[in-house]
Amino acid sequence: MSVPDVGALPLGLTLAYHDGQLMLQGDERQFGNPLSVDFVTGRAAHRRQFGGGRGQLIAKACGLSKGISPHVVDATAGLGRDAFVLASLGSPVLLIERVPAIAALLADGLARAAKADATAPIAARMTLRHGDAAQALGALVADAGFEPQVIHLDPMFPHREKSALVKKEMRLFRELAGDDDDAPRLLEAALDVATHRVVVKRPRKAPPINGPAPHHTLEGKTSRYDMYVHRALTR
Secondary structure, three states, rough: OOOOOOOOOOOOEEEEEEEEEEEEEEEHHHHOOOOOOOOOOOOHHHHHHHHHHHHHHHHOOOEEEEEOOOOOOEOOOOOOOHHHHHHOOOOEEEEOOOHHHHHHHHHHHHHHHOOOOOHHHHOOOOOEEEEHHHHHHHHHHHOOOOOOEEEEOOOOOOOOOHHHOOOHHHHHHHHHOOOOOOHHHHHHHHHHHHEEEEEEEEEEEOOOOOOOOOOOEEEEEOOOEEEEEEOOOOO
C-alpha cells in the first residue's frame, strides 16, 4: 500500500501505514500518539451510539430537526469528527480540508468506514474535497455538485500560551495546520456561498470572527456556535 504524496511535511513528521491504517507520526515525547482518522471504532463509535442524537449542540446549530436534514459543507473539516456526527444524523456533508496530509488521513478514514457495515451508510453521505475554502469555496462546492444549505466553520483559534495546548494530539495537528489567520475571509466566503445559514464554532469565551455580527448563538460548556442566518430551513 503506497503512501499518498502530500508534499513536504514539517521536520520530524512522517506519514505511514500501520495495520492498514494511514497514520501521521512524530516524536511521541513532543506530539504524543500517531494521528489517524477512525470513524469505525473508538470515540466515533461511542458518539455515534451515545452522543445524544439531534439534541447535540452542533445538530441544533446546523438546523437538523424533525424532518429536516440539510446539506452541510464542513469547510474546515480537520479530522472529520463534526462532519461524521452530522452525517450519522442524516445530513449529506461535504468535507473541505486544505492541509494535504490531513486530507489524506480523511480519505483513508472514509475508505475504511465505507467497508464497515455499521458506518458504510454514513460514509456514503460524506464527500471529501482537498482545497482552501478561504480561497475557492464556491469552486470546491460546485466541483462536488453539492447544495450548500449550511456551511459549518471551525477555524483554528490562536493560542498564545503554551499551556493552552494541553492535548498532544492538537500539537501535532497545529504543526501541520497552523492558526487560521484568514478566518474573516473564510467567513465572508461562507456567507456568499451558503444558501440558508453559516455556523461558526468558537471557544465559549472567544470573540466572534471579525465581520458581521452573528444573528444567534448557542452556548455549551466549553464552546459556542455563532449563527448567521439568511433564511429558514424548511422540509
